Amino acid sequence: MKRFFAVTLGILTAIGGFVDIGDLVANALVGSRFGLSLAWVVVVGVVGICLFAEMAGRVAAVSGRPVFDLVRERLGPRAGLLNLAASFGINLLTLAAEIGGAALALELATGIDYLLWVPAVGLVAWLVMWRVKFETMERVFGLAGLALVVFLVAFFALGPDYGELGRQLVHNPSDDGAATYWFYAVALLGAAMTPYEVFFFSSGGVEERWTRRDLGVMRANVFVGFPLGGLLSIAIAACAATVFLPQMIEVDTLGQMVLPAGLAFGQIGLALVIFGVFAATFGATLETALSSGYSISQYFGWQWGKYVRPREAARFHATLLVSTIVAVALILTTIDPIKVTEYSLVLSAAALPLTYLPVLMIANDPDYMGDRVNGRLSNTLGTFYMILLLVVAVAAIPLMLATKAGQ
Amino acid sequence: MRRVVLVLLLVVAGCASPAWDDADYGRKAGATAEAAASSVALVRLAVENEAKLTRPYLQTLLTETVTALDSVDSQFGAVQPPSRQAVEVRAEITELTSEAAEQVQVLLNEVRLREIRDPEKAVADLAELGDRLRAFAEEQPS
Numbered sequence: 001m002k003r004f005f006a007v008t009l010g011i012l013t014a015i016g017g018f019v020d021i022g023d024l025v026a027n028a029l030v031g032s033r034f035g036l037s038l039a040w041v042v043v044v045g046v047v048g049i050c051l052f053a054e055m056a057g058r059v060a061a062v063s064g065r066p067v068f069d070l071v072r073e074r075l076g077p078r079a080g081l082l083n084l085a086a087s088f089g090i091n092l093l094t095l096a097a098e099i100g101g102a103a104l105a106l107e108l109a110t111g112i113d114y115l116l117w118v119p120a121v122g123l124v125a126w127l128v129m130w131r132v133k134f135e136t137m138e139r140v141f142g143l144a145g146l147a148l149v150v151f152l153v154a155f156f157a158l159g160p161d162y163g164e165l166g167r168q169l170v171h172n173p174s175d176d177g178a179a180t181y182w183f184y185a186v187a188l189l190g191a192a193m194t195p196y197e198v199f200f201f202s203s204g205g206v207e208e209r210w211t212r213r214d215l216g217v218m219r220a221n222v223f224v225g226f227p228l229g230g231l232l233s234i235a236i237a238a239c240a241a242t243v244f245l246p247q248m249i250e251v252d253t254l255g256q257m258v259l260p261a262g263l264a265f266g267q268i269g270l271a272l273v274i275f276g277v278f279a280a281t282f283g284a285t286l287e288t289a290l291s292s293g294y295s296i297s298q299y300f301g302w303q304w305g306k307y308v309r310p311r312e313a314a315r316f317h318a319t320l321l322v323s324t325i326v327a328v329a330l331i332l333t334t335i336d337p338i339k340v341t342e343y344s345l346v347l348s349a350a351a352l353p354l355t356y357l358p359v360l361m362i363a364n365d366p367d368y369m370g371d372r373v374n375g376r377l378s379n380t381l382g383t384f385y386m387i388l389l390l391v392v393a394v395a396a397i398p399l400m401l402a403t404k405a406g407q
Numbered sequence: 408m409r410r411v412v413l414v415l416l417l418v419v420a421g422c423a424s425p426a427w428d429d430a431d432y433g434r435k436a437g438a439t440a441e442a443a444a445s446s447v448a449l450v451r452l453a454v455e456n457e458a459k460l461t462r463p464y465l466q467t468l469l470t471e472t473v474t475a476l477d478s479v480d481s482q483f484g485a486v487q488p489p490s491r492q493a494v495e496v497r498a499e500i501t502e503l504t505s506e507a508a509e510q511v512q513v514l515l516n517e518v519r520l521r522e523i524r525d526p527e528k529a530v531a532d533l534a535e536l537g538d539r540l541r542a543f544a545e546e547q548p549s
Contacts, residue, residue: 243452248444248445249452253468253475256449259452259468262460266459267459267460267461270461271461
């Protein structure tokens with residue numbers, strides 16, 4: 001019974017923690033412009049993140065070390081540094097976007113300008129990272145993020161035209177050109193396979209002291225929790241396709257994105273969805289900030305993690321603090337957090353092979369994994385995804401320039 | 408070469424690019440009208456469902472829309488009309504977008520004070536303005 005409870009809790013946390021500002025923005029935007037014609041990208045992204053998260057979790061459980069702790073050792077300091085620079089830069093941009101998202105959610109709840117909330121969000125995030133236990137932190141915000149299920153319920157309550165949505169699955173209803181369609185496909189894939197998710201999942205496994213015995217629970221979280229999180233992403237797009245697309249409304253702010261929940265359930269629905277957006281983005285703020293600390297500390301071999309006292313991991317905590325301050329400062333320049341999110345998604349997509357290639361390599365290395373190396377299915381799928389991610393990485397920046405970031 | 412570099416820089420920076428001829432200018436004017444029509448349709452949807460939404464939320468939504476309409480207006484305003492005919496197009500679209508910004512600003516002021524005075528009239532006005540914006544967009548070259 002206790003084990004069942006642990007598995008269920010883990011799955012619920014994974015569902016609630018799956019959606020972040022990138023998923024919210026990309027799915028709502030795509031739903032309002034392309035209907036459900038890009039839903040297939042979410043499916044491809046969810047299969048990809050499940051595949052690589054399982055590998056990263058297995059590496060953490062079997063070797064007792066997170067994947068990126070092994071990158072420098074396995075690939076050498078130069079390749080490791082390239083990997084670190086790319087992932088850290090994108091992570092910082094994502095952190096800024098998440099802080100902006102949490103502040104925007106507070107603005108929607110209170111009517112007070114989001115810029116006034118940004119320093120408060122940064123400060124509270126830092127205090128939580130400093131004081132709250134890893135497991136408590138992950139569970140509370142993961143479970144609170146489940147409030148976003150309101151999108152799924154709202155979709156049915158809005159009385160959608162199922163026939164039209166079905167047609168959109170195979171036919172793009174938009175007049176936008178092919179380049180714009182593929183630009184958003186790349187952004188959606190970047191949202192579903194955001195690099196920090198793997199950093200965090202892998203390092204979190206070590207924080208929670210996973211062993212081989214935890215492999216079953218880890219796989220349940222990944223193979224049940226993540227796909228259900230992906231379903232939430234599709235629900236966000238479906239709500240936008242139902243409410244905005246028929247009226248030719250293109251959404252580009254967080255306030256607009258949550259409107260379907262208000263239309264379906266009134267003020268209670270609106271309150272729930274705003275709470276869910278805050279929980280999801282604040283939870284992701286913690287995850288991205290911690291991922292910044294993990295990646296830098298693991299590369300330089302510093303003591304890291306929340307399982308030791310802050311005094312014993314001073315450089316790790318200093319990195320968290322500096323990353324948070326830089327991200328807060330970036331949003332305080334008044335740059336639009338939604339634009340930061342859009343750019344971070346495309347740049348994430350461009351850097352996906354750098355994140356996922358080391359995962360595939362280490363999960364195949366018997367020196368680290370013993371008899372738990374990848375099986376044939378994982379390797380076949382892993383190779384397919386590496387080719388796909390390389391194509392996406394090459395296409396991402398040219399598509400961004402050609403479409404003026406999807407305009 | 409310099410021209411190519413300049414255009415590339417403008418595109419990368421997200422600035423308004425120049426209009427090469429009347430057709431290009433018309434396309435930009437059409438896109439501006441579409442963006443404004445989208446904002447107006449959103450506000451109409453929100454006002455129609457005002458009772459279902461909270462005041463802080465509605466206030467934020469309208470503030471964002473006023474900002475978006477101002478931004479659309481200033482971005483298009485930065486494009487130089489290439490001919491006298493284009494100047495007329497500019498006058499027409501600017502009038503429409505200014506009217507949209509003004510209508511939303513009035514609604515925002517009403518929400519800030521208490522609530523929208525006459526939601527039915529506001530919805531009708533916004534629908535009519537939205538139709539004019541869409542009609543303008545359709546007249547432009549695609």
